[in-house]
Amino acid sequence: MCGIVGYVGNRDSQKILIEGLKKLEYRGYDSAGVAVFTEKGLEVRKAKGRLAVLEERLNEKPLVGTIGIGHTRWATHGKPSDVNSHPHTDSSLKISVVHNGIIENFLQLKEELIAAGHTFVSETDTEVISHLIASLYKGDIVKAVQQAVKRMRGAYAIAVLSEFEPDKLVAVRLASPLIVGLGRGENFIGSDIPAILEHTRDVFILSDGEMAVLTRDGVELMTVEGNPIRKEVFRVDWDIATAEKAGYDHFMQKEIHEQPQAYRDTMRGRIDENGGLVKLPEIPLSPEELRAFSRIHIVACGTAFHAGMVGKHTIERLARIPVEIDIASEYRYRDPIIDRDTLVIAVSQSGETADTLAALREAKRRGAKVLAITNVVGSSVAREADYVIPTWAGPEIAVASTKAYTSQLIVFYLLGLYLAQSLGTQDEAFIREVTGAMRRLPEQVEEVLKQAGRIKRIAEDISRHQNLFFIGRGFDYAVALEGSLKLKEISYIHSEAYAAGELKHGTLALIEEGVPVIALATQDALFEKTVSNIIEVKARGAYVFGIANEGDSELAKSVDEVLHIPRTLPLLTPALSVIPLQLLAYYASLARGNDVDKPRNLAKSVTVE
Ligand code: F6R
Numbered sequence: 140m141c142g143i144v145g146y147v148g149n150r151d152s153q154k155i156l157i158e159g160l161k162k163l164e165y166r167g168y169d170s171a172g173v174a175v176f177t178e179k180g181l182e183v184r185k186a187k188g189r190l191a192v193l194e195e196r197l198n199e200k201p202l203v204g205t206i207g208i209g210h211t212r213w214a215t216h217g218k219p220s221d222v223n224s225h226p227h228t229d230s231s232l233k234i235s236v237v238h239n240g241i242i243e244n245f246l247q248l249k250e251e252l253i254a255a256g257h258t259f260v261s262e263t264d265t266e267v268i269s270h271l272i273a274s275l276y277k278g279d280i281v282k283a284v285q286q287a288v289k290r291m292r293g294a295y296a297i298a299v300l301s302e303f304e305p306d307k308l309v310a311v312r313l314a315s316p317l318i319v320g321l322g323r324g325e326n327f328i329g330s331d332i333p334a335i336l337e338h339t340r341d342v343f344i345l346s347d348g349e350m351a352v353l354t355r356d357g358v359e360l361m362t363v364e365g366n367p368i369r370k371e372v373f374r375v376d377w378d379i380a381t382a383e384k385a386g387y388d389h390f391m392q393k394e395i396h397e398q399p400q401a402y403r404d405t406m407r408g409r410i411d412e413n414g415g416l417v418k419l420p421e422i423p424l425s426p427e428e429l430r431a432f433s434r435i436h437i438v439a440c441g442t443a444f445h446a447g448m449v450g451k452h453t454i455e456r457l458a459r460i461p462v463e464i465d466i467a468s469e470y471r472y473r474d475p476i477i478d479r480d481t482l483v484i485a486v487s488q489s490g491e492t493a494d495t496l497a498a499l500r501e502a503k504r505r506g507a508k509v510l511a512i513t514n515v516v517g518s519s520v521a522r523e524a525d526y527v528i529p530t531w532a533g534p535e536i537a538v539a540s541t542k543a544y545t546s547q548l549i550v551f552y553l554l555g556l557y558l559a560q561s562l563g564t565q566d567e568a569f570i571r572e573v574t575g576a577m578r579r580l581p582e583q584v585e586e587v588l589k590q591a592g593r594i595k596r597i598a599e600d601i602s603r604h605q606n607l608f609f610i611g612r613g614f615d616y617a618v619a620l621e622g623s624l625k626l627k628e629i630s631y632i633h634s635e636a637y638a639a640g641e642l643k644h645g646t647l648a649l650i651e652e653g654v655p656v657i658a659l660a661t662q663d664a665l666f667e668k669t670v671s672n673i674i675e676v677k678a679r680g681a682y683v684f685g686i687a688n689e690g691d692s693e694l695a696k697s698v699d700e701v702l703h704i705p706r707t708l709p710l711l712t713p714a715l716s717v718i719p720l721q722l723l724a725y726y727a728s729l730a731r732g733n734d735v736d737k738p739r740n741l742a743k744s745v746t747v748e
Pocket of ligand 1: 440441442443444486487488489490491492495538539540541624625628743744745
């Protein structure tokens with residue numbers, strides 16, 4: 140998730156691009172850059188770091204011109220660095236491109252272009268686009284872009300500025316957001332409305348497979364095949380704060396609703412389109428080398444730890460490798476048994492959590508190989524690990540983690556399947572069944588999100604209580620822990636999550652008349668056992684909200700209210716059952732009038748031990 144801006148008009152483009160990028164920094168902020176057509180031709184300035192670093196460079200050497208493109212980056216292919224920052228140009232420096240998304244076949248295209256004499260300078264997939272357009276340019280930039288797009292697979296939005304036709308901006312959208320802002324004698328491109336809201340409220344929202352050609356005097360819309368299209372102008376009536384949240388009231392709410400896309404992005408290119416098997420080029424190890432790992436340790440904190448719990452069950456079930464899981468701050472002080480045959484998986488959204496980093500370093504010091512699962516490609520955890528599997532959730536702004544957690548689950552499913560596939564612990568038919576079910580998850584999440592209204596009402600009831608319990612068994616227990624943490628951190632209601640069978644060993648004493656209990660019962664094999672535990676709490680007066688699979692009418696007989704989630708494989712239910720719990724926490728926090736995105740006493744990135 141990066142941010143794109145573009146401007147063509149009569150004003151100083153550098154200023155407009157920088158202002159636009161500032162509004163898009165929430166989409167990514169590890170590096171930034173602009174390309175402007177000046178009297179010297181196409182000129183590019185870019186810099187690793189926050190936008191302020193680029194601004195300083197531009198202040199020293201301004202780019203004077205009235206057409207340009209800009210980009211704020213959230214690294215995917217290639218670490219954050221000056222050279223990997225956008226815009227990218229072709230070898231002759233005539234074509235510049237900014238890009239948001241992923242070009243899946245970039246390696247293949249890169250090889251072809253290198254063979255044809257192109258020289259690459261960065262590690263990015265984006266650079267391929269500028270070389271590809273240059274190789275196809277025969278006097279018409281729009282046609283060259285259309286032909287390039289035909290060769291590119293993936294999900295992207297791009298904007299192109301070329302020295303050959305320096306009065307035009309060409310923009311294309313395929314599965315990454317892109318809008319065109321309409322001004323008088325000037326026009327704009329943006330990944331999102333905030334980028335252009337200061338200048339115009341009239342926009343075209345591009346759909347997949349559409350492109351726009353912008354000049355000072357007008358905007359031409361067409362399909363990527365070149366067929367002209369007509370579109371309604373969308374009049375934006377949001378203020379800037381609402382626009383940054385894409386119309387949602389809070390970043391957390393927006394991020395909860397972004398989960399279907401985060402699932403798709405995290406799976407993209409990692410499940411073979413035809414065969415249904417898993418590809419993880421991020422782990423360049425042979426089956427023999429993988430077989431040499433006799434045990435796995437997962438280390439993480441908070442929500443990432445809860446994702447790790449799902450990961451432990453997933454890997455053990457699929458790949459039959461013993462997995463231990465540790466809270467990162469405990470790991471290194473317990474003198475863990477680690478050797479060269481141990482694979483340590485460090486899970487961290489930010490990649491900067493001090494405890495996780497310390498655990499990672501301890502594991503490496505003792506000779507283990509470390510695999511990082513992180514949402515920030517250029518983070519310390521990513522840099523120090525031997526292998527990195529990024530979650531493609533995009534920047535997470537709300538302190539309470541939602542889409543990063545579920546993207547971590549997706550990575551654990553992929554990893555478990557990949558290990559099973561490589562070690563031969565599951566047959567291919569089963570792996571295909573699971574990847575097929577994974578592909579359906581984004582739509583199923585959308586189904587759950589449709590129940591937001593009902594969950595809001597339940598949350599309002601819950602918000603009047605001071606104590607609450609979550610119970611579940613197996614995967615449901617792991618999700619219960621996450622649901623409980625989410626509720627605590629933003630609603631400030633005390634809650635505890637218990638393995639359903641454990642209540643009777645002490646905690647049952649706390650259940651009294653009216654205490655809400657959220658009971659997850661999505662695991663068919665454990666269903667009856669969980670129901671017995673539900674009956675135990677009901678007998679003590681608890682008010683029970685159940686979460687069950689669609690079509691399961693049994694649970695309704697034992698609880699006060701049931702929420703149904705679409706049916707998937709038991710292994711994958713955490714990716715659905717956590718969604719109502721995230722919404723529950725969100726609405727409970729709202730009902731209590733709390734600052735949802737910035738809960739008291741907490742920080743997004745915890746860089747102290
Ligand atoms: C809770 C939450 C935290 C983080 C934890 C680890 O919503 O976000 O519990 O999960 O602080 O952070 P990362 O994943 O950045 O290492």
